[in-house]
Amino acid sequence: MRFVSTQELVAGLAPGDLIAIPPDYSGVSMAATRALLRAGSDELRLIAVPTSGLQAELLIGVGRVAELEAAAVSLGEAGPAPRFADAVRNRRIRMRDTTCPAVHAALQAAEKGIPFMPLRGLLGTDILAHRDDWRVVPNPFTKADDPIVLLPAIAPDVALFHAPRADRDGNVWIGRRRELATMAHASRRSLVTVEEVVEGSLLAHEESAAGVLPAMYVEAIAVAPRGAWPLGCQDLYDADDVELARYAAAARSADGFAAWLEMFLGRTEVLA
């Protein structure tokens, strides 16, 4: 585990890496997203756990994304994600539709080191009809006719997210956002931005230890205060709804998108 700058953090992503990203309400590293927008591979492969919003939208908007698997991409109350919708319609990205629990279940398979996970539902959907990597098998534990879907494990190369704090040993406090732990467990390595680094071990007391992702999963950490903005970070700050609405309105046109991006990239990060 190393402490690095946000720029060095994203330099750890290789072209073609499969990158797991959390939903907008969980712990999105917009600081790392900014670094990727400035200088990143044009061949990113993203797996949203299980949905994405502003992060996928921006990376798609500048052409960084080759492939996306997601249960949805939306800006929430601010509305649909216009660059995402445009890119899918014009087939500029390879879109693999899924459904929320299918992502969670496939990551759980990777956590356990097993090749697949069964999941209820999905039968009769056009999502299943177009997923040639999914299988429908008879439930082997009953004589009754009981088809069930099997999903191959998803083992991302990298989990990329933002969290409130880390200690000097690289233990990361994620609180109850346990999908970040699932992402990290399933991925080969985790790259994390945090609001701050605290003194003392987060594992020293039960109260903080229960919310910790231990350092063994974490490859590198960068300190990025307000690193989720304009999204929120747990109980530290809420999503900036005014800015998100401003983005949603701007991004309806290419010029508006470019202008908003210039503002976003022009913000200098406060370095610790």
Place this chain on the structure above:
Amino acid sequence: MSRDAQAARRREAMLAAILRRLEGCRTIAVGASSPLPGTAALLARAKWGARVLMLGSRRHNSFTDGGRELFDIAAQGRLDAFFLSGGQIDGSANINLLGIGSYPDGLIQRFPGSFGSAYLYFVVPKVILFREEHERRTLPERVDVVSAPGTSPAHVHRPGGPVALVTGRCVFGFDRSAGRFSLESLHPGEDAGSLRAATGFDYDARDDAPVTEGLSEADHALIRDRVADEIAETYPRFAATLRPT
């Protein structure tokens, strides 16, 4: 009547209809982009102490095991009710959250995606469909893409499914064995003819369908004094429309 007043009356009818469908439910989950169902669920909590699990909220959400937990409790039967909408909803209660046109390579319009619908529609006993915009375009004979089917063959494990569709014009009940909607009530200002004209699919209807009852004075007071503030954490813009100006 002003457009704002019409919108408020339509919303009240929808809220009241959803609230009535929630009666008896102990545990209610609310998904993404669901301000109206979220408000109805929080009203159910204020009125009879229903447990509410609202995605995107920190205050009205007691999950501690990450994004998977909602889906896990749903498959175990711990969840009584959930809400789904769609860019299109058809006469067989199929919903489309994927797009308009030919899926996947010939879409004219792309929607956000299926979220958890392709799973929750199968396992939650009471799924209440909602779609404020009630037009032939949004309620067609047949959806362009099935992100979740309204019914399934008998051998498919399906303890859950749709019970009703609440729109900006009316309330439909859904008969799972017939695979059809039937009109339960019309919102104020609608009649049998206007409803047929605005609906793309065929449905059963009797001539004397009642008018959808609104909220009680007590419900209005609960929204004003409590629920508007509670929903504001997750849906600030929607909450602003619930408060008297």
